[in-house]
Amino acid sequence: MWGEHDQVPKNPFTSKTSIGRWREEMLDRDIGPKKKRRGKDWYYNAGEDFFFVQEASMHSFTAFSAHSYHAGMSFGVADGVGGWVASGINPAVFSQSLMYHAHRYSRNAWAGEPEIDPTLDYEQREQVEGWELTPYNCMDLAFGGVQRERDVQAGSSTACFLSLNSSSGLLRSANLGDSGYSIIRSSNVIYREKVQTHFFNCPKQLTKLPTKPERKFARFCIDSPKEANTYSVKLRDGDIVVAYTDGFSDNVFPTEMLSICSLAGRKDATEDEQVQTMADNMVTYARQCMMNRRRASPFEKEAAREGMFFRGGKIDDVTIIVALVRETS
Numbered sequence: 001m002w003g004e005h006d007q008v009p010k011n012p013f014t015s016k017t018s019i020g021r022w023r024e025e026m027l028d029r030d031i032g033p034k035k036k037r038r039g040k041d042w043y044y045n046a047g048e049d050f051f052f053v054q055e056a057s058m059h060s061f062t063a064f065s066a067h068s069y070h071a072g073m074s075f076g077v078a079d080g081v082g083g084w085v086a087s088g089i090n091p092a093v094f095s096q097s098l099m100y101h102a103h104r105y106s107r108n109a110w111a112g113e114p115e116i117d118p119t120l121d122y123e124q125r126e127q128v129e130g131w132e133l134t135p136y137n138c139m140d141l142a143f144g145g146v147q148r149e150r151d152v153q154a155g156s157s158t159a160c161f162l163s164l165n166s167s168s169g170l171l172r173s174a175n176l177g178d179s180g181y182s183i184i185r186s187s188n189v190i191y192r193e194k195v196q197t198h199f200f201n202c203p204k205q206l207t208k209l210p211t212k213p214e215r216k217f218a219r220f221c222i223d224s225p226k227e228a229n230t231y232s233v234k235l236r237d238g239d240i241v242v243a244y245t246d247g248f249s250d251n252v253f254p255t256e257m258l259s260i261c262s263l264a265g266r267k268d269a270t271e272d273e274q275v276q277t278m279a280d281n282m283v284t285y286a287r288q289c290m291m292n293r294r295r296a297s298p299f300e301k302e303a304a305r306e307g308m309f310f311r312g313g314k315i316d317d318v319t320i321i322v323a324l325v326r327e328t329s
Contacts (some may be wrong), residue, residue: 010090011090011092011093011096012093012151013093013096013097013151017151018100019096019097019100019149019151022100022103023046023050023096023100026050026051026052026053026099027046029053046092046096047092047317047319048079048080048081048082048091048092048095048317049077049078049079049080049095049245049247049317049318049319050077050078050080050092050095050096050098050099050319051075051076051077051078051099051243051319051321052074052075052076052099052100052102052103052106053073053074053075053321054073054074054075054102054103054106054107055072055073055107056071056072056073056074056106056107056109056133056163071165071166071167072163072164072165072166072167073163073164073166073323074102074106074109074133074135074138074161074162074163074164075161075162075163075243075321075323076099076102076135076138076159076160076161076162076243076321077099077159077160077179077243077244077245077319077321078094078095078098078099078157078158078159078160078179078245079095079157079158079177079178079179079245079246079247079317079319080092080093080094080095080096080155080156080157081094081155081156081157081158081205081220083220084154084155084156084220087154089153089154089155090155091155091157093151093152093153093155094146094152094154094155094156094157094206094208095155095157097145097146097149097151097152098142098143098145098146098157098159098206099142100145101141101142101143101144101145101146101149102138102139102142102161104142104145105133105138105141105142105145106133106138106163109132109133109138133163134163134172134174134230135161135162135163135172135173135174135230136161136174136225136228136230138161138163138174139159139161139174139176139206139225139228140225140226142159142161143159143206143225146206146208147208152208153210154208154209154210155207155208156205156206156207156208156220156221157177157205157206158176158177158178158179158203158204158205158206158245158246159174159175159176159177159179159206159228160173160174160175160176160177160179160180160181160193160243161173161174161175162181162241162243164235164241164323164325168234169234169235169236169325169327170232170233170234170235171183171232171233171234171235171241172230172231172232173193173229173230173231173232174225174228174229174230175193175196175228175229175231176196176204176205176206176223176225176227176228176229177195177196177197177203177204177205177223178195178196178197178203178246178249179203179243179244179245179246179249180192180193180194180195180243180244180246180249181193181241181242181243181244182241182242182244182254182257183233183235183239183240183241184239184240184241184242184257184258184261185236185238185239185240186238187258187261187262188258189254189257189258191231191233192254193229193231194229195246195249196227196229198221200302200303200306200308201303202221203246204221204223204227205220205221205223206223206224206225207220207221207222207223209222235325236325236327237325237326237327238324238325238326239324239325240261240275240278240322240323240324240325241322241323241325242257242261242278242282242320242321242322242323243320243321243322243323244282244318244319244320244321245316245317245318245319246316247286247290247314247316247317247318247319248282248283248286248318248319248320249298250290250297250298250299250302250313250314250316251286251289251290251297251298251299251313251314251316251318252282252285252286252289252298253298256285257282260278260281260282260285261278263281264277264278264281265278271324271326274324275322275323275324276322278322279320279321279322282318282320282322283318283320286318287318289313290313290314290315290316291313291315292312292313293311293312293313294312295312295313296312297312297313297314299313299314300312300313
């Protein structure tokens with residue numbers, strides 16, 4: 001999060017660029033009634049975090065027809081490393097570019113293996129058009145896209161990529177750094193992604209270094225998608241998946257996240273509205289916590305374990321994606 005008087009370098013992704021147009025579309029997504037988010041400088045003050053959400057479609061063909069149907073969902077979050085501001089680099093440029101390229105690759109892929117009727121003869125089986133993209137593959141390809149992006153001079157970011165296969169119910173993930181996600185089932189956190197750090201408050205990160213540095217750059221960590229944690233699990237009806245950047249996990253305890261989800265689920269509203277309320281309330285609560293110096297935060301407790309003193313919440317950007325899993329016949 002940039003301070004009021006920080007000299008933030010200009011973001012080259014204007015609304016005339018493909019990344020800039022996509023960024024505006026993502027920030028202007030339909031998020032339900034009475035949910036107006038846009039402000040005069042909304043697009044340019046989105047912070048150092050960014051995200052993507054992309055439905056995956058599968059195309060199948062027979063001798064007589066062609067079909068396209070929903071195959072799943074891919075989504076992710078990224079947190080640009082703020083230390084680049086001191087070197088004249090806008091941290092948001094890297095995270096926005098990474099999420100754009102993740103979207104670009106995900107939209108032409110499925111979230112998992114296709115389903116083909118095994119009782120049919122080989123000649124009768126439908127031919128499936130498309131290709132499978134795992135979160136790890138997506139991270140690797142998206143990072144390559146950032147490396148080739150001319151408008152991204154340098155930068156780095158954490159990354160958390162997930163995919164949900166609507167046919168099998170399989171969730172897969174790849175995570176590098178201290179962003180992450182949790183899976184909630186029956187009011188319990190059944191899985192919480194572990195953070196990856198080099199040392200306290202220094203997460204693993206995807207990094208692009210300048211090819212021709214015109215100034216002295218600070219020392220940065222360089223990590224590879226190969227170092228990402230990967231995980232897969234079969235989800236059940238009613239499971240809730242919450243992906244977040246560290247602005248949330250550094251300020252909100254898992255028990256508090258459960259309470260927020262539970263309270264939102266009791267409201268007389270559609271499930272889509274309930275899920276949006278969960279995300280909204282998590283962001284609001286995290287922002288309240290980070291400004292509170294009298295309340296012990298997860299970041300304060302982690303600092304104490306490392307023998308360091310820190311009091312209260314940690315000011316940062318917050319990005320949340322909430323997914324509710326429903327089994328359909």
